[in-house]
Amino acid sequence: MARVTYTDWTIPVAQIGSRAGQSMEVDKAFPAPSGIGDTIVGITEGSDVQVRGRFDSIVDGLIFTGSFTAPVHAVCTRCDTPLDRDWTAQATAFFPFEEQPDDGKDKDEEVEIFAGEDEAEDVYPLIDRGAFADIEALIRDTFVDALPLQPLCRPDCKGLCPQCGVDLNEHPEHEHKVADMRFAGLAALKEQLEAEEQGDA
Numbered sequence: 001m002a003r004v005t006y007t008d009w010t011i012p013v014a015q016i017g018s019r020a021g022q023s024m025e026v027d028k029a030f031p032a033p034s035g036i037g038d039t040i041v042g043i044t045e046g047s048d049v050q051v052r053g054r055f056d057s058i059v060d061g062l063i064f065t066g067s068f069t070a071p072v073h074a075v076c077t078r079c080d081t082p083l084d085r086d087w088t089a090q091a092t093a094f095f096p097f098e099e100q101p102d103d104g105k106d107k108d109e110e111v112e113i114f115a116g117e118d119e120a121e122d123v124y125p126l127i128d129r130g131a132f133a134d135i136e137a138l139i140r141d142t143f144v145d146a147l148p149l150q151p152l153c154r155p156d157c158k159g160l161c162p163q164c165g166v167d168l169n170e171h172p173e174h175e176h177k178v179a180d181m182r183f184a185g186l187a188a189l190k191e192q193l194e195a196e197e198q199g200d201a
């Protein structure tokens with residue numbers, strides 16, 4: 001028998017895998033896997049991810065439907081305001097029963113059918129002959145898909161002044177009286193040219 005690796009993310013499901021039409025509730029905290037987001041927006045590895053949902057057994061596998069709730073750390077990409085809060089992401093996933101040996105032909109057909117079906121349903125592994133569902137990748141994928149690429153404290157965040165860093169949300173009237181350096185350079189050039197013209201005349 002192949003060695004089975006149990007992790008923090010394996011859920012015993014043997015009780016419902018034996019027969020189609022059974023279901024099992026899940027309401028339990030799992031540690032956040034690594035690789036969810038980055039320093040701008042993400043979930044710190046090891047923080048609690050509350051998993052609430054159910055596994056339903058069908059003929060060829062288990063369906064998980066439910067939600068994951070976890071503390072997401074984020075900062076507004078315009079003004080750097082911290083936006084830490086709990087996020088809940090919905091997930092539906094399919095855990096197919098392991099292939100029977102010596103059915104290479106059938107396997108090819110199944111792959112084809114899967115490719116043609118609704119791609120929104122993600123497929124994840126059962127291990128130890130269907131005794132455990134491994135939800136590590138499911139948690140990671142669900143949050144990676146759900147997190148915003150560029151979090152904002154509010155849709156119309158004005159951001160920080162590019163010259164001095166003042167928060168323009170708090171100081172909407174803020175501006176710098178000093179002319180932009182590029183225009184200052186042009187003004188000096190214009191003055192110089194005018195002076196030269198006068199010198200020629």
Ligand SMILES: [Zn+2]
Binds near residue numbers: 076154157159
């Ligand atoms: Zn902001």
Ligand SMILES: [Zn+2]
Binds near residue numbers: 161174
């Ligand atoms: Zn400024």
